[in-house]
Amino acid sequence: MIGIVGGLGPYGGLDITKKIIDETAARSDQEHLPLLLFSCPNLISDRTAYLLDKSNVNPGKAIAAILRQLEMAGATIAAIPSNTAHAEPIFSVVQDERARMGSTLKLLHIVYETVRFVDENYPDTTVGILSTAGEQICSLYREAFIRKGFVVVEPEGSQQEKVNNAIYDEDYGIKAQPVPIANKAREDLLLVMDDLKKKGAQVIILGCAELPLAIPERDYNGMIVIDPNRILARALVHSLAPDKLKPL
Template structure:
């Protein structure tokens, strides 16, 4: 059974659950995979607050406890649909904590799965990573792609500001107005992607959980667009039932 730690935020847990269903080859309800979404947002302290001030409680502790609950309920593989949780000070704590409690749960890593996917399917490409300035600080995408030998570009200056505002602006940002997405948010993100194309990007990584809401397409201006939640969903299916994974 697949386990998902939800609530980080709530819509991100929903999004990966939807993508697991979308990417499963099934002709009836019964052919779909067993899965468990455990969402305890009230128990899990703010992730960014911890990274900015590690004297706060490590949110990894509560996340590890949810993972144990998933395992007790029958999950054999699990994932946490949140980029920032995979920053080292949190993720390594989670790994240590579940190991300490004797867990044998297979825990997937959103960044490693995404890098591996691009490495297998689009080797030797130049990778553009789009995310907020805050996420760029903690995101492991850049370092993980470079380690695999990829060249990486990210938005700079006004283009980075456009990305930040597309997510956070109080009027047109995706967080403030998720349904429907404001045209300005979408256009500014496409503009930032076009700018990365000029720098040579062939593959774009949507490095914040909000971005696939505004950019659902799988390619743009000749570049491949990678949605890490979709990759993580596919990796979860492959872990429990590789024969049910839909073709790309």
């Protein structure tokens, strides 16, 4: 059974659950994979606040406790659909707690699964990373790609500001206005992607859970667009039932 740590935020848990179902080849309800979504946002303190030193509660402990509950309910493989939760200061606590509890649940890592997917399907490409989840997530993606020999390009200066505002602006940002997405948020992101294309990007990583809401395309301006939540969903299906994974 697949276990999902939901609630960070609630729509992120919903999104990966939908993608697991979408990516499973099934001709009837019964052929779909067993799945447990544990969405307890009330138990998990804010990830970004912790990383920015605005809170001293590390959410890693609560995440590990939920993973334990998923394991006790029968999950054999699990994932955390949040880029920020994989930042080292949080994820290391998750892993320490799991070791302390003697967990044998297999836990996938959103960044490493994404890098592995790109390496298998689009090797030797130049990768552009879009992210606002703080420097820790950007550098996690950047370093993992560079370690595999990829060339990495990122938005700088006013371009990075456009990405931040497309997500956080209180008027037109995706967090403030998710349905429908404001034209300005989407158009600014496309401009940044065009700029990364000029810098040589062949693959774009949407390294923040809000970005696929504004950029649902799987390719844009000749570049492959990668949604890490979808890659994580595919990796879960592949681990549990490789024969049921839909073709790309």
